[in-house]
Amino acid sequence: MSTDVEVTGLHKSFGDLEVLKGIDLKVEPGEVVCIIGPSGSGKSTLLRCVNLLEEPSSGTVRVGGTELTDPDVDIDAARRRIGMVFQSFNLFPHLTALGNVTIAQRKVLKRDKDEAERIGRDNLKRVGLADKVDSYPAQLSGGQQQRVAIARALAMGPEVMLFDEPTSALDPELVGDVLAVMRKLAVDGMTMLVVTHEMSFAREVADRVVFMDGGVVVEQGPPSQVIANPSQERTRSFLARVL
Ligand code: ADP
Ligand code: MG
Numbered sequence: 001m002s003t004d005v006e007v008t009g010l011h012k013s014f015g016d017l018e019v020l021k022g023i024d025l026k027v028e029p030g031e032v033v034c035i036i037g038p039s040g041s042g043k044s045t046l047l048r049c050v051n052l053l054e055e056p057s058s059g060t061v062r063v064g065g066t067e068l069t070d071p072d073v074d075i076d077a078a079r080r081r082i083g084m085v086f087q088s089f090n091l092f093p094h095l096t097a098l099g100n101v102t103i104a105q106r107k108v109l110k111r112d113k114d115e116a117e118r119i120g121r122d123n124l125k126r127v128g129l130a131d132k133v134d135s136y137p138a139q140l141s142g143g144q145q146q147r148v149a150i151a152r153a154l155a156m157g158p159e160v161m162l163f164d165e166p167t168s169a170l171d172p173e174l175v176g177d178v179l180a181v182m183r184k185l186a187v188d189g190m191t192m193l194v195v196t197h198e199m200s201f202a203r204e205v206a207d208r209v210v211f212m213d214g215g216v217v218v219e220q221g222p223p224s225q226v227i228a229n230p231s232q233e234r235t236r237s238f239l240a241r242v243l
Contacts, residue, residue: 001041002189003160004063005191006027008024008061010023010025012054012099013213020215022216033210034202036196036199038213043212044164046212051084053084064081080109082158082159082161083150083160085150089142095136097132097134104152126151127151147177161190162192165197168197182201197242199239203223208223219232
């Protein structure tokens with residue numbers, strides 16, 4: 001199941017600092033949108049506003065027709081429809097891979113142990129870790145830990161997945177396995193919003209690339225346009241630094 005996301009007129013300030021200055025962004029069901037841009041441009045804040053880890057100062061966020069910014073909406077229920085993967089994996093060190101992938105299913109979704117474990121194993125298999133169910137985080141590489149974090153998010157049955165620089169903390173040789181899992185997810189039709197510096201991933205997988213700078217969307221379009229032939233000077237100078 002996948003759904004759409006629509007951000008309209010989104011502003012976010014921290015005190016006097018206006019970080020998001022009116023973002024409009026629509027992600028279609030099953031679409032993969034990669035967000036690129038310099039550090040401090042508001043990419044993480046945008047993702048965090050999409051699942052209401054941050055409260056927008058103004059503007060609306062809609063997921064599958066439900067307006068998350070509506071004060072009457074059940075935020076916890078709405079948030080459950082959105083999976084998020086961060087740069088840091090944040091696994092529980094005292095739980096195995098399977099334990100990490102089942103705990104929220106049991107506590108939040110109230111699934112019984114057998115069902116949570118079945119779904120947990122399915123999702124660990126989906127990210128290529130069928131043989132690591134009983135391993136603790138310390139016994140796993142960074143790339144494997146990040147794949148556990150992806151499985152943990154998927155086990156909750158999200159309709160949309162948000163990724164915030166999921167490979168930035170990884171040794172270069174471990175990046176490929178994580179990107180491969182994300183590529184598969186994209187092919188399976190998941191709606192994905194991905195903040196990344198991996199231009200090759202954006203070029204190959206993104207339906208659309210959004211370049212942000214200074215809290216605004218400077219330009220967006222297919223990768224063949226934004227990455228290969230950007231129209232804005234700010235995009236060109238950013239790409240010259242990262243490519
Ligand atoms: P990016 O992910 O593009 O690097 P961020 O969204 O993390 O950018 O940050 C954009 C700006 O917002 C930065 O100047 C950052 O310091 C500021 N910022 C982010 N979160 C907070 C916060 N919780 N409180 C104050 N300032 C913040
Ligand atoms: Mg960030």
